[in-house]
Amino acid sequence: MGSLGICGNPCRRFAVLLCAEDSEYVRETYGGYFGVFKAMLAEDEDGSEAWDLFRAVSGDLPGDAEAELYDGFVITGSCSDAHGDDLWIQQLVSFVKKVDSMRKKILGVCFGHQILSIAVGGKVGRAKSWDISLRTVQLSPTLTPISSLNLPSSLSIIECHRDEVKELPPKAEVIARSNQTGIEMFRYGNNIMGIQGHPEYTKDILLYLIDRLLQRGFIEKPYAEELKANIEVCEPDREAWRKLCVTFLKGDLKGDLCSEFDN
Template sequence: MKIGILIAGHSPENLRPEHGEYDVFFQNLLAGQGFTFQTWFAVDGELPDDVHAADGWLISGSRHGAYEDLPFIPPLEDFIRAVYAAAVPLVGICFGHQIIAQALGGKVEKSDKGWMVGRQVYNFEGEAVALNAWHQDQVVELPKDAKVIAYNDTCPYAALGYGHKAFTVQAHPEFSNGFLGKLAESRGRGVVPDPLIDIAIENTEKPTDSAILARRIGAFFKQKEPQS
């Protein structure tokens, strides 16, 4: 099964030599599940010609806001709506979670709850799941088809399901603790309040449940469309 990765933002330049671009993160996250991958850099205006160029689509995170007036966003939203209409499985992570919601009629804005960085624990349909996060923006109004799958006290729409068509997550299951710690030091200082950065770095000593999300994303991509 071929997964098309749509990169909505480049990884930090100073960390790229060691960690690579974000498509590598997702290939590592989903390794061993029988997928092949092809990458398009949507942030640079690169999009597939056909929604069937892959068997499933994954939209990455980004330093940009889904609501920003940037040239790559309207074409990406059009592609999202076309993928959704064609019922090709679609997964969104962080910015991907937000832009899918926005493209389908929801609303995204900077949360009045502020930054969420580092290890966060979410309620995934009754299961406590710890994942690394890095965001200030949140989905604040749901599209009509969206169902809340995960939440916590500061992120009420932490994961959304759209039937067999889409599955999106606000956190970053693809971020290892090692990468998160380096990101916090190199990009967080001066942007995110220092106490939050300090806690995020301290929490890199604790495990996350990224493997749970890897299996869940893999299962979503492989599910069969319900018969009408």
């Protein structure tokens, strides 16, 4: 079970909802995917933040009273299908609906992005093909420019997925697209934001995942070698994505991104 951190007053609490089992490599190198996300999002040098882990993939989620104590949640990627009927996935979708009604911030990445879309009434399904790449996404004019972040109109991000968001309800707004995926990023109200790519990934994590996909027969060796060669010569805009995610998740303290999102 997740446990509440201890910090000074005022204290901001955030939780990572882990939707995949940590591989030995990521666990040893980064302290698991919890460590990967915390490295990107945590700003707790002054002890004013607490970050906790809930293993959603094992059915571990905060109860109603516990969820009220958190300022925001991050839903990670997964090897599972967001449109699957596993019990833990159904429970996660129900949890998102609950904390949305509490107006808590929720950031979803890849699988998490797809879970958020399902929770608000969208549809998810198989893409035409795997997208394993360093891809450029075009940000919506409603998102940029944001003077406090100085974001460009396009950003590069690591992608590794074979499902995608197919449809969103009218109240949702698409805020990034690419030539591969029509809904790279969306927001719903002022408290939900999904990103199809992986702002938290380093290139070595993606290279490791390519090897795993090759070993499991999901991709062929020539394609894997081509991917590795292309990835080695490029860099994702990790710092820009970090600023964007942090500003969304903690906007009321860091220069509220949500005011830019308001209709």
